[in-house]
Amino acid sequence: MQKTVRRIFLFKTKYQIYYVIVLLQGMVFYAPAAGLYRVERGLSVFQITLIESVSLLLMIALELPMGFLAERTGYRRTILICNLLYFLSKLVFWRADSFALFLLERAVLAVVCAGLSGCDSAYLYACAGRERSAAAFSLYHAFTALGIVIAALVFTFGIGGDLSRSAGLTAGTYGIAAALSFLLPEAGGPRAEPVPFSRAARLLRSEGRNALRFLLYLAACALLTQTVQTAAVFLSQLQYRECGIAVEAMGLCYLAVQGAALSAVFSHRISARIGETAFTSALFLLAAASCAVLSVTRNAALSTFCVAALNAAAALLAPAAMTVQNRQSAAAFARAAVLSIYSMAADGFSAPVSAALGKAAGSGLSRAFALGSAFCAAGLVLYLVWARRGGVIRGASRN
Structure with a gap:
């Protein structure tokens, strides 16, 4: 007791x-x-x-x-x-x-x-x-x-x-x-003895092959998260200005957008209720739709709502993605090293997404947001391909 x-x-x-x-x-x-x-x-x-x-x-x-x-x-x-x-x-x-x-x-x-x-x-x-x-x-x-x-x-x-x-x-x-x-x-109690480099290297070579199959999921998440990062941090302020929002009022817009990220606390409950695949697919659709609306509207309230919806989509996806990535790492003794491989791959996908959105913004915000919508739609396709190949089921069965 x-x-x-x-x-x-x-x-x-x-x-x-x-x-x-x-x-x-x-x-x-x-x-x-x-x-x-x-x-x-x-x-x-x-x-x-x-x-x-x-x-x-x-x-x-x-x-x-x-x-x-x-x-x-x-x-x-x-x-x-x-x-x-x-x-x-x-x-x-x-x-x-x-x-x-x-x-x-x-x-x-x-x-x-x-x-x-x-x-x-x-x-x-x-x-x-x-x-x-x-x-x-x-x-x-x-x-x-x-x-x-x-x-x-x-x-x-x-x-x-x-x-x-x-x-x-x-x-x-x-x-x-x-x-x-x-x-x-x-x-988990006292720390285990350090893992020999050769043993970790053998595991990572094995996980590297598994990671090749997992790239679809990582690319899908990167398309959504980097689109949201670029849109919410950089493009949103330009959108607010075109909507006629004063600079001093942008702090309130920032509050609304960041407040939407608190929805992350409900991620696991919603996913458990409607299913992991349906939940994640809905987030990609929400992000794609929000970017599409931002590409055509100059209404202040609607723009703020759409940016907040983008932030909520990324916030809700993050815990689910962390869970999936941890499940994919079968060996607990080198979990952080394997997760670092996944993060490195995701960063590699994110870099060109950000650059492409920035270049598109030079030709106009509408084009940048439209491209962001296309990126999120492409992410949905990649995710569904991965899921239908058994990604969700296979991931759920791992220890």
């Missing part, structure tokens, strides 16, 4: 601490004006996109080695190291006033993202177990989204859009998150 109570207590403690951490890391107070912050500190739009491209390439290059590092050092220690670096990146961003410093910030952030990619979900999966993993991933994304909403409220109503204060406040919250990371317990 005492052992059972202790186990339940530890389970709850892990989630309380980790959810507080992701809540704090969602509080990026400068997010409603992240591009403007960089421009006011001397960067051109080209320099901003160049830094983002370098960061993405660096992240792809680091995915696999960071996955191996997570397996050898343990999920908890990797998360701790990455959260400390996360804090450092926000300090650099706060004080950055040149191309070199902003590039340094994104380079550190690339290391963090590569390290947490796969490791964070593997940690949650190990804590919650297979049966509770879907609910755990839903809460993970919901707490992140809640942090974003809180940050947007503070930015709009608390600090009056002060960019410097917003960056400093962000660094402070990330410092608290880094400190709380020291309290994270090990996942």
